[in-house]
Amino acid sequence: MRHNYKFVISYDGTRYHGWEKKPGIDTIQGKLENVLNKMTGDSSDPIELIGAGRTDAGVHARAMTANVILNTDLNETQIQEYMNAYLPEDISVNEVKACSDRFHARYNAIGKTYRYTCWYGTSKPVFDRKYVAILDKEPDIDKMKLAAMHLVGTHDFKSFCGNKKFKKSTVRTLDTINIEKSGNYIRFYFHGNGFLQNMVRILTGTLLEVGFGTISPDSVKDILEACDRSKAGPTARPEGLCMMKVDY
């Protein structure tokens, strides 16, 4: 039976060249589609798995959402079991649900939460070293919180877009930026209606510049208004980033 299914997926992005499939290269979408094709066994009807977003190389996800039209007699539980049996240990299907044919994981997404995790200390984060960005200086959290206030809201985020050739609107709404320190960890939570390419990493890289005292909290307002990528901070390393949740 032909049905549209919603998938919730976790992955450790360390050894992948991002979500989006590319011929001859290991990607998350590529790995998932390979297993789905094997499962349905119908090469005349190639699988197209639609993700809520496209994470960069090395970026992780705890709950990427995707949808896919499948022609299969397996039930939801059996589809999940099949996927987890054949997927590598760094990709997990956490949920499979039959859904309306109209459900589109990307177009229907109304919000997303990303988390960026930094680590600073005199020891080393041995057990989660692949999921944090190690800092060599301790950032000032209060300064970063002040800077973040300028970024929250509906703005043209062109200064924070990693794709210089991007032709569409770069206006997005950032609902919240929460910055939390817990032990050696500094975690940034971003929630918004959509994110441009590298946007969370450039926002984090810029906030860290503020935290290190390289630029002032208020200068972030000027960076935003400049609509010029070269004014913002560096793109923070991919390993600290994780897609946490997609809202529908």
Added chain:
Amino acid sequence: MRHNYKFVISYDGTRYHGWEKKPGIDTIQGKLENVLNKMTGDSSDPIELIGAGRTDAGVHARAMTANVILNTDLNETQIQEYMNAYLPEDISVNEVKACSDRFHARYNAIGKTYRYTCWYGTSKPVFDRKYVAILDKEPDIDKMKLAAMHLVGTHDFKSFCGNKKFKKSTVRTLDTINIEKSGNYIRFYFHGNGFLQNMVRILTGTLLEVGFGTISPDSVKDILEACDRSKAGPTARPEGLCMMKVDY
């Protein structure tokens, strides 16, 4: 200045052949001694780092304690910085303290805590897959707790010793075994005055047999009394085991 130093060390044991140094093989002790030798730069006075215990290949530690006599002008902070700069990313020195010359990390240890972590579920533990043993059945926690009651106390643990040629006393005192379920995780905490080779892993393997219903909780008493390794359960996989704390 020549001093005895206490080190507290974390490591991800995945890619090491255990704690104990062996020529031509990557071990935790070997890696640490190499960096210590480089730091002191005195080949006439080779370093001997004494660990509180010898973890098996693939076993992890959050707080292995060790001591070492060093002839160095560096202070404690500088020693730690040097170590963490030259050690690989999966070994961390969390603490360095000058201590009495009489302090011996192995002989003076009066208690140790080990944790064994299992995981069971329909998804997969993508982010900590190297630190858990994945189960394909769900064990009965209450049965395992009943069985654990027979193991706590001072006993001859010969049935739970992985070294058949071990000539010394196999009597040990296990103070507590705590078994906790939290979401998809089942964690076993063992505290005792000392542990035989593979003892925690054989205890866990046997408790899991009880949890799976293969053997009864009360049969653990017979296994203990048999003083025969072949009566106990299998040696649980190394990746679930972590040395948590050494008491002095």
